[in-house]
Amino acid sequence: MTARDEVLARIKAASATDVPAHAGKAEAGYRERGSRTGSDLMGLLAERLVDYRAQVRRTTAAGLEQEVSAALSERGARTIVVPPGLDLALPDGVDVTMDDGALGPAELDRFDGVVTRAALAIAETGTIILDGSAGQGRRAISLMPDYHLCIVDAGQVVELVPEAVALLATSAHRALTWISGPSATSDIELERVEGVHGPRTLEVIISMGSALLPCRGGPRER
């Protein structure tokens, strides 16, 4: 008998029969849809990102390239790696390398930073999600450089975790990375320290996409 057959036989003999089968669809009454929209939703995302020590900038689609330029210059980032499909003009004076999939970890480690887009963002938890598609790249490029500048479009923002999970159902087979603030540890006396192995600085630009939605300066007050 193979280990597979034996473990499955044990399970068959041991399993419960007196409990309800999986409902398939959640009917447990937890929130599956958020109620916030527009600047209210963007404000929550910005507030929650800042609360977990990410840096946040807000701009319009028209001002995006200028905002990226300002962020890189304030950071002093001169060598940048970008994924294919970023679709963004980076400022003169920044040395930009497009990832060709061949750069090893040591080479990626030498860049000052990486600029990517995102697949989705969750406002309530201050989370950005990368799925490796165009403009986001393979996982290693947003992991090795010490600075990650991530552009989120207002249309990609949902309020709740179950909303994001539902939208990701069709890309479940992709390698997904959920990022909530810069890397951190609380392993020493439960004291939170930002910046261990992943990028020590995470900066998020929330782009309001169309100019229809009002844009406010900083994170919304609680």
Add this chain to the structure above:
Amino acid sequence: MTTFLGMPTAPRGVGHLRGDDPFPVAARRALGDSQLRRNLGKATSTIRAKRARVVSELPDWEELRSAGQAIKAATMRDLGRYLVQLEAAVQDRGGVVHWARDANEANAIVTRLTQAAGATEVVKVKSMATDEIGLNDALADAGIAAYETDLAELIVQLGHDRPSHILVPAIHRNRAEIRQIFLREMADADPALTDEPRALAEAARLHLRRKFMSATVGVSGANFAVAETGTLCVVESEGNGRMCLTLPQTLITVMGIEKVIPTWADLGVFLQLLPRSSTGERMNPYTSMWTGVTPGDGPQSVHLILLDNGRTAALADPAGRDALHCIRCSACLNVCPVYERTGGHAYGSVYPGPIGAVLSPQLTGIEDNPTLPYASSLCGACYDACPVKINIPELLVHLRARHVAESSRAGRVPSGEAIAMAAASWVMADPRRFRTAQRAGRAGRVISKGGKISALPPPLAGWTKARDAPEPPAQTFRQWWASRERS
């Protein structure tokens, strides 16, 4: 060892599910360590406050707990079907699935895969399953060095120590102790290293960075595995997980069979329950998900080992199987008055605290962990904190009863506590016997000091070995009630 329906339990002689000493002995030793108690008290109170704050933010927390409980119960009902579905989905995407009856088999598979990859070292993501099966020891025996990359696991490994908490394995160490360990064990540590957590984390970053860049094999556990899609999920904070899951060419994941969840949508429940219960954050900094091999991104040789190691023995006990619902958040440890005072080492197993007290004895068979079901005051705080509503106090009582029944069946002499429990139920079942016993109990006033009895005479000595008994009152409740009716 076999138990319910002849299901094999986790084998002896491998892994870390059994302690060297029974809980009362180990706990007494731990209680004598005032530094340990200070470290634990500070850490558990900090994390309790963080958890309470983020849980109170969610208006639907109780609904999420109920959903989590229902999903886990439904998973156990059709566990075999979901595992076969998971296996097919992983294989569809180019992953290789292995099955392991127990720790020895899982260790042998990891060793063989590492050797086949031509590697003599592996980098590890923090994983309870690989701690449980003693993977690092097995790899060392085969000449393979396993490097723990989670900061707390690194502290434990460099300190030649054992983990004492599910989430924060080095919770028993304070900053000064950690600094000493780093200076002693890290060849590249700066002698001027301070004990600031920021400086210590930076030292770990530098120490591990080269390892990450050169390792060819990564080993991980899994927090969740989605049957529907074949997706594995690891939640973490530091980025060491992302390093291990992304940079090596070969990735080997060891997962207990109970970690499977049926559908993709179920992640929407558990990715809210776990981080808030565990680190007390709205979301942990990094969550990685992968489905078999992702072409052009990360490891191109991906393996999944499905581990039993006593889980089917737990599954076979209808009153005990809820312990398998655990998502390893450690909230029950942080609220437990016993854990807060004894720490994790006293439990002997890698699974300490209330959940460990109900999980470890079921994985090993109760005869190998007979004192753990008694390592609780049954106060119920663990049940309230559990994100999937495992009724741990009820499980503890059930396992105590099983221990007494199995001991007497096997002709073994049960503990003084077990006898006392059995005797108490006989006495309390009959009003006349109870009245007589209560009157006799008042004799205890003779041997009490300051309202406490520290050592009862045999056969009750077993009871006071681990606790003080209160002085019996001068009058029993029943006597008082009778006198009240007369007047």
